[in-house]
Amino acid sequence: MPKEYYDHTAVETKWQHAWEEARLFLGTQKKGQDLVQKQYLLFAFAYPSGSGLHVGHVESKTALDIVARYDRMNGKDVFFPVGWDAFGLPAENYAIKTGVHPAETTKNAINTFRRQIKRLGISYDWDNEIATNNPGYYKWTQWIFLQLYNKGLAYQKDGKVNWCPSCQTVLANEQVVEGLCERCDSEVIQKDMKQWYFQITKYKDELISGLDTVDWPEPTKAQQLNWIGKKTGIEVTYPIKGSDKSITCFTTRPDTNFGATFVVLAPEHSLAIEVAQENATVAAYLEAAEKKTELERQQEGKKKSGAFTGLYAVNPLTGRDMPVWVSDFVLGSFGTGAVVGVPAHDVRDFQFVKFVNLQVTSSAEKIEVIRVIEATDGDRSDITATEHVYEDDGVIMNSDFLDGLSVSKAQEKIMDHMEAEGFGKRVTTYRLRDWLISRQRYWGTPIPVVYDPEGNPHPVKEEHLPWQLPTDVDFNPTGESPLKSSKEFIARTEKLYGKGWRPEFDTMDTFVDSSWYYLRYVDSRNTESLAISEQLNKWLPVDLYMIGPEHIVLHLLYSRFFTKFLRDEGHLAFDEPFGKMRHQGMILGPDGKKMSKSKGNVINPDEIIEKFGADTLRVYEMFMGPLEADKPWDVRAVIGVYKFLQRINRLVSSPTTTKDEDISLTQVLHQTLKKVTEDIPKLKFNTAIAELMKLSNAWEAAQKSGADMTVSQKEIVAKMFAPFAPFLADELYHQVTGVADTDFVHTSSWPVFDPELAKAQAVIIPVQINGKVRAQLEVASEDIADEDGILERARTTEEIQKYLQGKEIKKEIYVPGKIINLVVV
RNA sequence: GCCGUGGUGGCGGAAUUGGUAGACGCGCGAGACUUAAAAUCUCGUGAUAGCAAUAUCGUGUGGGUUCGAUUCCCACCCGCGGCACCA
Numbered sequence: 001m002p003k004e005y006y007d008h009t010a011v012e013t014k015w016q017h018a019w020e021e022a023r024l025f026l027g028t029q030k031k032g033q034d035l036v037q038k039q040y041l042l043f044a045f046a047y048p049s050g051s052g053l054h055v056g057h058v059e060s061k062t063a064l065d066i067v068a069r070y071d072r073m074n075g076k077d078v079f080f081p082v083g084w085d086a087f088g089l090p091a092e093n094y095a096i097k098t099g100v101h102p103a104e105t106t107k108n109a110i111n112t113f114r115r116q117i118k119r120l121g122i123s124y125d126w127d128n129e130i131a132t133n134n135p136g137y138y139k140w141t142q143w144i145f146l147q148l149y150n151k152g153l154a155y156q157k158d159g160k161v162n163w164c165p166s167c168q169t170v171l172a173n174e175q176v177v178e179g180l181c182e183r184c185d186s187e188v189i190q191k192d193m194k195q196w197y198f199q200i201t202k203y204k205d206e207l208i209s210g211l212d213t214v215d216w217p218e219p220t221k222a223q224q225l226n227w228i229g230k231k232t233g234i235e236v237t238y239p240i241k242g243s244d245k246s247i248t249c250f251t252t253r254p255d256t257n258f259g260a261t262f263v264v265l266a267p268e269h270s271l272a273i274e275v276a277q278e279n280a281t282v283a284a285y286l287e288a289a290e291k292k293t294e295l296e297r298q299q300e301g302k303k304k305s306g307a308f309t310g311l312y313a314v315n316p317l318t319g320r321d322m323p324v325w326v327s328d329f330v331l332g333s334f335g336t337g338a339v340v341g342v343p344a345h346d347v348r349d350f351q352f353v354k355f356v357n358l359q360v361t362s363s364a365e366k367i368e369v370i371r372v373i374e375a376t377d378g379d380r381s382d383i384t385a386t387e388h389v390y391e392d393d394g395v396i397m398n399s400d401f402l403d404g405l406s407v408s409k410a411q412e413k414i415m416d417h418m419e420a421e422g423f424g425k426r427v428t429t430y431r432l433r434d435w436l437i438s439r440q441r442y443w444g445t446p447i448p449v450v451y452d453p454e455g456n457p458h459p460v461k462e463e464h465l466p467w468q469l470p471t472d473v474d475f476n477p478t479g480e481s482p483l484k485s486s487k488e489f490i491a492r493t494e495k496l497y498g499k500g501w502r503p504e505f506d507t508m509d510t511f512v513d514s515s516w517y518y519l520r521y522v523d524s525r526n527t528e529s530l531a532i533s534e535q536l537n538k539w540l541p542v543d544l545y546m547i548g549p550e551h552i553v554l555h556l557l558y559s560r561f562f563t564k565f566l567r568d569e570g571h572l573a574f575d576e577p578f579g580k581m582r583h584q585g586m587i588l589g590p591d592g593k594k595m596s597k598s599k600g601n602v603i604n605p606d607e608i609i610e611k612f613g614a615d616t617l618r619v620y621e622m623f624m625g626p627l628e629a630d631k632p633w634d635v636r637a638v639i640g641v642y643k644f645l646q647r648i649n650r651l652v653s654s655p656t657t658t659k660d661e662d663i664s665l666t667q668v669l670h671q672t673l674k675k676v677t678e679d680i681p682k683l684k685f686n687t688a689i690a691e692l693m694k695l696s697n698a699w700e701a702a703q704k705s706g707a708d709m710t711v712s713q714k715e716i717v718a719k720m721f722a723p724f725a726p727f728l729a730d731e732l733y734h735q736v737t738g739v740a741d742t743d744f745v746h747t748s749s750w751p752v753f754d755p756e757l758a759k760a761q762a763v764i765i766p767v768q769i770n771g772k773v774r775a776q777l778e779v780a781s782e783d784i785a786d787e788d789g790i791l792e793r794a795r796t797t798e799e800i801q802k803y804l805q806g807k808e809i810k811k812e813i814y815v816p817g818k819i820i821n822l823v824v825v
Numbered sequence: 826g827c828c829g830u831g832g833u834g835g836c837g838g839a840a841u842u843g844g845u846a847g848a849c850g851c852g853c854g855a856g857a858c859u860u861a862a863a864a865u866c867u868c869g870u871g872a873u874a875g876c877a878a879u880a881u882c883g884u885g886u887g888g889g890u891u892c893g894a895u896u897c898c899c900a901c902c903c904g905c906g907g908c909a910c911c912a
Contacts, residue, residue: 005864219829226828229911251912264912304910334911341912347826348910431911549906586906623850625838630905634837637851643865644850687839690849697849700866766845771893773845813892819844823892 006649008613012727016118018741025068025123028079029522031535035077040539041068042578044547044555045085045514048109050094053116054595055603055621055633060546060584062618063627063683065122066723067544070680072123073722073750079539080123081521083130084110087510092443095475102443102475106133116606120614121726123746128524132445132513137520139466140530141513142448144562146459147569149449153199156457157434163191195438196447196506200561204228204430206575207560215580217628220552227553229431234415235336236424238263238313241321247271247313250335250427253342254418255410258399259372262341263313263324264306264352268332275309275326282307282326289328304329304348304355308365315340316423317400323367327352335429343369344383345390372398373407435558437509442475442482444507450493453500464496469507481505515558518542518577519566530571537573545578552583582683587621588632603633612642615725619645622685622724644693645728648721651699652714652732662707668698669713670757676720677753685724692720711736716751767794768821775799777820784817794820 019025041064046057068080084106091102091109110131117124130137148154200207208228211221233252240246247263265272267289276283285307306327313322322340329348330339343353353367360366373394374380380397383389396402401417402410418424438447448460448467460467470486483489483505493503516530522539523531547555556578563577588594589601596602608617620641624631672695679688695717699709709717714736721729722745733745763784767775775797779790791812794800804824811823 222829223907226908229909231911233912249912253912329910329912331909331911334909339912346912348912351910429911431909553907623837629831629838631837634851637837640850640852647865686837687849690839693849704866764845768845768893771844776845811892813844815844819893821844821892 005646006653006728006731008615008727009610011731012119012121012614015727015730016121018730019123019744019746020118022742022744024744024746025080026125026127028077028081028125029128029524029535030077030538031523035538037076038079038539038543039068039071039076040079040541040543041071042518042542042545043082044545044551045083045517046113047085047088047090048106048113049090050105050109051597052109052112053120053605055587055605055608056548056584056595058120058605058617059587059621059627060548061117061120061122062621063584063685064544064546065618065726066622066680066685067683068123069723069726069746070750072746073719073748075749079522080125081128081130081524082117082122082124082126083128083517083521084113084132085510085514085517086110086131086133087444087507087513089441089443092441092475095443101471103133103471106131119609120605120618123726128521130517130520130524132510132517133443133469135466135468136525136527138445138469138513140520141445141508141516142460142465142467143462143530144516144566145448145508145512146462146465148198148565149459151565151569153202153565154437155197155199156194157197158192158194163189163193165189193438195436196449196504196508198435198437198512198561200435200558201430201432203561203564204230204432206564207432207557210560210564210576214576214578216578217581217583220549220556220581220583223552224557227432227557229429231429231431232426233335233429234418234424234426236340236418238315238322238340238423240324241312241314243311245271247324247338248336249338249340250429251340253345253411254414254424255396255399255402255405255407256342256345256372257315257340257414258317258402259342259344259370260315260318260322260340261320261343261368261370262322262349262353262356264330264339264341265309265324265326266330266332266337267326267328269326269330269337271324271338272309272326275311279307279310282309285326304352306352306355308356308360316421323356323365325352325356341367342372343367343389344371345373347389347391350383350389370398372396435509435511435561437512438506439509440481440505441507442469442473444510445469445513446483447504447506447508449504450497451502451504452497457504458497461496467503481507483507511554511558514555515562516566518559519563519572533571533573536571540572541574541577541579543579545581546584547581548586549583583628585626585628585630587624588630590633590635592632608638612638613645613727615645615728616642618726619689619724623689625686627683627685644696645725647696647700648692648717649728649732651696651703651709652717653735656708656711656714657703657706658708659710661710661713662702665698665702665707665709666713667757667761668695669709669716670753671760673716673720673751673753674755674758677750680723689724692724718745719748719751722746722748763817765790765817766819767797767800768819769800769803770823771821774803779817781817787814787816790814791820794822 043061043064064080068078072078086106091105094100094105095102132138145154208225208230211224231252233250234254235248235250236254237246237248249263267286272282272286276286304327306325309324309326311324313324315322329352330337341349341352343350350369353369357366369383371380371383373390374397375390375394393407396405396410402414405413415424415426419426446467446469448465449457450460451457470483470489472486472488473482474485475482489503493501519531519536522535526532559577563572564575566572567575586594589599591601593599593601605617616638620638623641672691675691676688679685702708715733718729718733718736726746730745734741760781763779763781765777765779766773767777777790777793777797783789791814795804807824809822809824813821
């Protein structure tokens with residue numbers, strides 16, 4: 001490094017230690033104290049992975065740290081805690097591979113993360129650090145379980161669960177990705193087990209309505225809504241011809257029911273199973289369908305298959321006989337497990353008809369396609385190809401008393417009619433299912449339940465909490481819960497509850513741990529309660545939550561459920577845990593692809609810090625682009641930021657050559673201050689940094705002509721850098737002001753810009769002829785309202801005159817302060 | 826297939842209640858300093874044509890609205906993320 005460069009390592013370690021020594025950002029819980037203006041900033045609970053901090057962590061942590069430092073300088077009470085989502089499968093899998101105990105792995109990983117984060121200069125309040133594997137924490141995870149249990153919201157249920165043969169554990173439906181295990185990509189099979197569930201569905205309607213009260217990105221809300229999946233539709237009952245039986249189908253499009261021409265049962269439907277007793281074709285089909293995995297059924301989605309039951313259902317609207325088929329494109333778990341087919345207005349139905357009509361021999365068995373909606377372009381032609389299937393809005397036709405109505409009006413009318421005639425019943429369905437929390441794993445919070453000798457579950461007594469995770473455990477997978485191998489665990493249970501009693505051997509889904517951590521922070525060392533109400537209601541809800549898009553559905557939904565439950569229990573006085581939420585984008589490798597070890601495109605933050613310093617890493621990542629966008633890493637651009645910080649250091653720390661302000665430089669300074677002040681709360685860090693770069697350019701130019709900033713102006717510059725490059729900023733602040741090393745730029749107050757100085761002095765107004773810029777007018781800012789005068793000037797400008805020769809001005813447009821357009825012919 | 830989201834120079838990006846497209850940075854080119862290099866500084870840098878002034882084109886593609894469109898409307902193409910054939 002050249003001599004004139006400041007030594008980033010020396011500067012950064014110096015201030016890191018000075019802040020630590022001064023306990024600068026600690027003790028912010030403020031128990032028993034009033035708050036000026038609270039600002040609870042929360043970073044998504046991080047899993048301390050063995051590979052250490054990732055540049056993606058750096059991005060979101062830095063973004064929040066900028067807000068934290070800025071808000072503190074603006075006099076707010078900032079609460080910015082940190083903790084670890086420390087239970088989880090990776091540590092257990094690592095233990096299985098290497099024999100190193102998960103507790104050991106986790107401790108080491110946390111130490112690494114802690115060191116890296118401190119080196120980055122994130123101004124966390126480490127006093128409140130928590131980790132979910134700490135008994136002092138999971139005591140309260142278990143306590144919440146007991147509260148849910150007492151209210152009947154934690155219950156056991158038998159049923160098919162997703163079983164991952166590799167992880168040897170059960171997965172929630174939500175954790176199965178395209179039939180594969182979310183974590184290890186093994187194919188998931190179905191298995192019967194007794195499991196613990198939380199009844200999140202109790203809150204389904206409030207989980208919907210609460211979204212109206214939070215400041216979240218709209219697409220995030222939409223994803224939550226889709227996940228909950230509230231749908232209003234109608235169950236229509238069709239009698240079966242020549243029988244006293246009937247089939248009930250659920251549909252959201254009853255408006256198309258005059259075009260219904262067939263019915264399909266899921267292979268799991270009871271009637272299908274009944275028919276299979278005497279119909280060999282159907283029996284064979286059911287057998288084949290049962291063998292298919294969820295994945296196969298998905299993959300074969302477009303390739304329809306099925307078997308005819310020989311039955312006909314009667315459409316009461318038309319009197320038409322509708323053949324009843326069995327097909328696995330209909331899901332047994334959704335609606336009623338039976339669907340009425342309208343091939344003209346549903347692509348899947350049309351494809352099924354195509355399959356059937358190729359299959360059957362007699363034309364009487366072929367299924368008809370009847371159009372009942374006229375397209376918005378007036379198209380009423382027959383539907384003969386998949387591309388013509390019309391699923392959109394339009395005008396109803398071929399539908400007796402519905403003809404001429406819009407889709408939505410027809411839906412209301414037909415549902416009224418079906419209910420009045422007694423063959424339909426309006427129903428609301430939800431996609432959301434209860435939350436399966438049992439895991440047959442070691443490295444998690446033990447479920448606080450014991451079983452009496454008859455096998456009946458009983459909650460662990462509260463005085464026995466924390467119900468400790470045993471350590472004498474063989475965590476190698478055997479297909480059974482690892483906790484079964486602990487002698488201590490069983491002995492403990494018998495000692496406390498009696499001979500023949502057994503503990504629950506399953507642990508909880510780690511999503512349970514992370515569904516309430518934001519509550520614990522505000523009173524993190526409390527041994528009597530999960531946190532006292534006064535602290536909870538003082539700090540929460542969270543004012544800014546920064547999480548990656550991968551947590552949009554599950555974590556948020558579960559956290560919101562816990563918050564609502566604890567509110568109902570009287571512990572919380574708010575309904576939603578996270579007021580404002582924003583997402584950071586992904587930092588991609590230099591090749592524009594997602595970073596991964598296998599692609600070899602991973603950028604290690606430690607290396608960047610060593611070469612260029614934490615300030616450079618921070619400023620670079622903030623300068624890459626908008627926070628929420630995915631951005632590729634550019635190795636060379638990092639150096640550009642490094643040089644920029646070196647230049648700022650040079651400019652601020654060089655001897656001040658003037659006492660008098662240079663007015664134009666002062667104006668630029670205040671314009672910069674205005675922009676930075678406005679951009680930080682909007683999280684528009686990339687443009688704020690661009691503005692600071694412009695300032696350094698203007699400053700350098702001013703120096704060449706003999707001008708300089710005054711000492712107090714340099715102080716403003718140092719303060720503006722404090723949120724972005726906190727180490728350099730403190731170094732410069734001390735150089736400029738000469739304050740003692742026990743004072744810090746981070747405890748100084750944010751400078752206030754002068755609106756007069758920040759205002760542009762003169763406005764450049766482009767003059768267009770027929771929309772093309774031909775000249776520019778410089779107009780003093782006090783004159784911009786003078787429309788006539790400005791238009792006159794525009795017309796008489798020399799460059800404009802030549803375009804007006806022999807032409808007539810048809811129209812003159814003046815947008816004050818923005819543009820002039822002369823329309824000529 | 827469905828849902829969401831995005832597409833702007835060689836690259837990252839800036840600018841949208843419709844008003845000079847390309848701020849800022851990277852890269853590249855030329856120059857200054859230097860024995861030389863590094864570092865630093867200066868100038869230039871959307872494309873095409875031209876010595877130049879300048880002209881024309883230009884924000885994924887094709888239309889439309891408008892005095893004026895990256896921004897609004899319609900259709901389409903491509904990338905990314907998510908997914909549950911959800912009736």
